[in-house]
Amino acid sequence: MENDVVTTREHTSPRVDRCGCKSALRTRRKGGRQRLRLHCADGTLTSDAGTGRGATHRHRRHLTASWCDTNKLMRSIESGRLGLPRTIRACLFDLDGVLTRTARVHATAWKEMFDAFLRDRAAQTEEPFVPFDPVADYGEYIDGKLRYDGVRSFLTSRGIELPEGAATDPPDATTVHGLGNQKNELVLSLIRTRGVDAYDGSVRYVRAAGDAGLGRAVVSASANTRDVLEAAGIADLFEVRIDGIVAAEQHLRGKPAPDTFLAAAKALEVDASEAAVFEDALAGVAAGQAGGFGFVVGVDRVGHAEALREHGADVVVQDLAELLE
């Protein structure tokens, strides 16, 4: 029987391994239709190519619960281009943590600002000082969001309500805007003193995407996006930039709403289904899923791969260069 099976392609990407599938073989019986065979950690599944029919209940649940949806896997296998489905015509990249190593700079600035605020507040209320957690609090309440949304989100998590204030508030004002402005001053100071590094793997990937004729956009909540891109020396790699300034001008909601990514796809003249989102933030991959984008790549820099998948990533990598292999 095996002699009747023609193996047309083998796929053993780390993308497959992550959900327990060890490899995938696309096979075709002589004169018959194509089938997809997944070698999973808990057994072997064979299903009709492109339909997923033939999966046992256990395996179907396994596939549905992870990125490894049969149809998406088939598209990925068939494309072979930059690890993306064949239908993708544009790439939408988050900035901090995906292209540049500024996520840590931002987390540091948020911690410095919030800890000073929380320490003062603890002294006034005589309650214990609980510092800002630059991993857990940053990932859950801050990362990927517009600055003032981040302030509001974290304060709410601590049961703290402050006056909104205005964007023109000085950095020492005890308002949502004042705290946000203080954080921004700290970030600019850190960028000036430490500079900005781009991830080598990301730069190679963005160049490869350009060589492949894909549109490229930067989509970031940061109002400092242009400065950061120029400091990292990669500003000329992108046709479109949707940043915190554009978001404010066009009244675009911040992530996890998909507005800024949708604006980037529109500017590149592609449908959301033809665009891939690259994000390291939970709110960012959630925006990718909410917007109906063709593919969502989660970039795991801090060891939260499972959370990225749960929030909507189709695939999770630690470095974009993995998609070039």
Ligand SMILES: [Mg+2]
């Ligand atoms: Mg980010």
